[in-house]
Structures are given as structure tokens and as C-alpha cells.
Amino acid sequence: MQSATLHPALASLQSFSEPPPAGKPNILGTPLAELRTFVEKHGLPGFRAQQIFHGVFRHRHKSFADITNLSKEFREILEQTFDITRPRVDQIEKSSDGTRKYRFLTIDNLAFEAVFIPEVAKGRKTSTLCVSSQTGCAVGCKFCFTAAIKRNRNLAASEIIGQVLAVAEDIGHKEPDAKFTNIVFMGMGEPLLNYEHVVRSVRVLLDEEGMDFSARRITISTSGIVPRIYDLGRDVPVQLAISLNATTDEVRDIIMPINKKWPIHELIQSMRDYPLQNRRRITVEYVLLQGINDSLDDAQRLIHLLEDIPVKINILPLNPHDKTSYLPPSAETTDQFQAELRRHGYHTMVRRTRGDEISAACGQLGETALQNTTML
Ligand code: SF4
Known part of the structure; x- marks a missing residue:
């Protein structure tokens, strides 16, 4: 999973501390293949690993003692070898539009957030869970609240999966096959700077013996860590x-300093090279900032940049907060920007702000993480 040699620019960004050693590996972040190796080492048939997976992820047991189709002796071995604890939910905020924001605490008392967004699309109920991959973010996008959080570390795969399990439990996903429609890695942090744990968590999410999510329903969002794409x-x-x-390096260098490491043309090339299965599209997120990147010239440059790449474009008027000096564009500017893209045949959507009254909208995550967690 880890590249044999890291790109030098990537190495300089990987100075974040790793998740703290928990003493024991956490079962929630352990892919089935590794569990099978462990089981076989104990002289047991491989299907025991599947039984553990069913117990933990389908039946959502929180203790090995509850997986009663395993022998008592083997459950004790599991207990001694693995941790099974989830990150603690210490605050849930509910917005009038149904959005829920969860604040979690790690064992080293760092806060991070996940957001549950219920929707009705074409008469069908859907739900998106937005998970965090780090407790802050060092990428430093100038329009993003999370960038202001300095106590940053990578979340372990188990802390990512813990978000999915805890929110599912809170909203009443009692049936083993009840699932969120979509899981997006768009919460706090840059997922591709926590590559190993993010990929481990995805493997657990995709495993049909465990969480059994479809790969079509999991989206990883990046600011442009090109080698990791x-x-x-x-x-x-x-x-x-x-x-x-942004559509020029001049502007992107300012609003997203990561662009100085991987400029727009490298990022666009990585999109062209990304393997897409039939009829899939890459999502392009475009946060509109008044007077910075919202002109019709920007829209035309965007059209030119994305030419021949299968994309859908999410236009997000900035969700204002007190850690940015940028402002959202007017509704008229947003409409004109979208109309220009549509005129050229692009599939676009203006993302309606969800959960902004609880600071759960895009680019606003992390407010509760800045509060004094030691008081809790
Ligand atoms: S937008 Fe994403 S990558 Fe940029 S600072 Fe915020 S969390 Fe990090």
C-alpha cells in the first residue's frame, strides 16, 4: 500500500504523528485477509475469521465475549490480542434539516467530527455520512475551518470505521444490512495524507463479509496529493x-498552497489517468469565493481544463466562518457560473448548504474540536 519510495514533496507532508499505539491492534481496522492469517496461525480454519467479521461488523457486537459462535477459549485469545473499542461520541448536534454532527474523542483526547446528511432525491430517501480522516489538516486551504486546527494527527483505520458504526447505531441502523447510501471522506483532514489507514478502512468497508459497501458508494476527496491519486x-x-x-495556478497557489507542490496541470493529468469503470465520473468540487474564482472567465477556463474528462461538478458557494476572510458569491453569480458550465454540457450541481446552523457544512468542520476538550 505504501509506495516503496515516497515522492519528496509527499515525504515532507507526512510529518504528522501517527495514531497513538493503543497497545493492541484494533479489530475494527483489521482487514479480513490479516485476520485470516491470524486465525490460521492459531491452527483454526480460515472461516473463523469470517465469523469474527460477521460478529463485529454485521451484528455489531462491542465485545468479543458476545460472539458466541466462537469457542470461549478463542474469544479469550481475541480479547488478549485485539482492542475492539470505538472512539467515544461525546456530542451530537442536530440541525432542523435533519443533519447531525457528531464529535468524537480519541483515547488521547483529540476531537474530530463526522456528519450525517439525510436527503430525499427523486422521491427516494438517501443518506450520506461524511467521515474525517485526521483530527485537523496541514494542507491549509484558506477557505477551510479545519485548516485552523493545529493538533493534528492521522486517525487510525479503527477510528474511521468507528465513526461509521457509531453513527449507524445512533440513527437506528439496527438491521445488519442497513447502510448509508454514501460514505464520503470529506470531513476533517486530507485522506490521502493518511493513506495507509484510509485504504485499510476502505478495505473493511468494502468487504462483503463485513460492512459490504459498494465501491460506487464510497468517495475519497483530495485537495490534490497527486502521487497518492x-x-x-x-x-x-x-x-x-x-x-x-481554481483555474489558474496563480489563484490556486494562494487559496490552496498544496498547488505549489502539485500544480493544476499535474492534478488534471492524474484525473485523466485515474481508472474509471464504465459510466463513472470523477467529482470536481469547486468552492466559489466572491471575486476570487467566480467569474465567467473562470467558468470557461474550467471547461477547457476538464475537456474530455468524465466529471460531474459540484459548485459550493462558500460556507462562511470566522477563520476565513473570503465571502460567498451572490446567488446570481452562482447561477451564471453554473449556467456557463451547463451550456457546455457539464453535469453540475449547486450544493445546497446543509447543517450550517450547527457548522456542519463543507469547509466548516472542526469548530467543536477547537473547544476545550479537557472539560468534557
Ligand atoms: S479543504 Fe480539506 S484539504 Fe483543505 S484544509 Fe480543509 S480539510 Fe484540509
């Missing part, structure tokens, strides 16, 4: 979203 394309068949937000 290539790795991702090889490692797991998930959907890709690119947070582009």
Missing part, C-alpha cells in the same frame, strides 16, 4: 473527488 487508482476501486477550486 495514482496509488489510490491501483489499490482500491473507490470514487474520486478532486477539490479543485
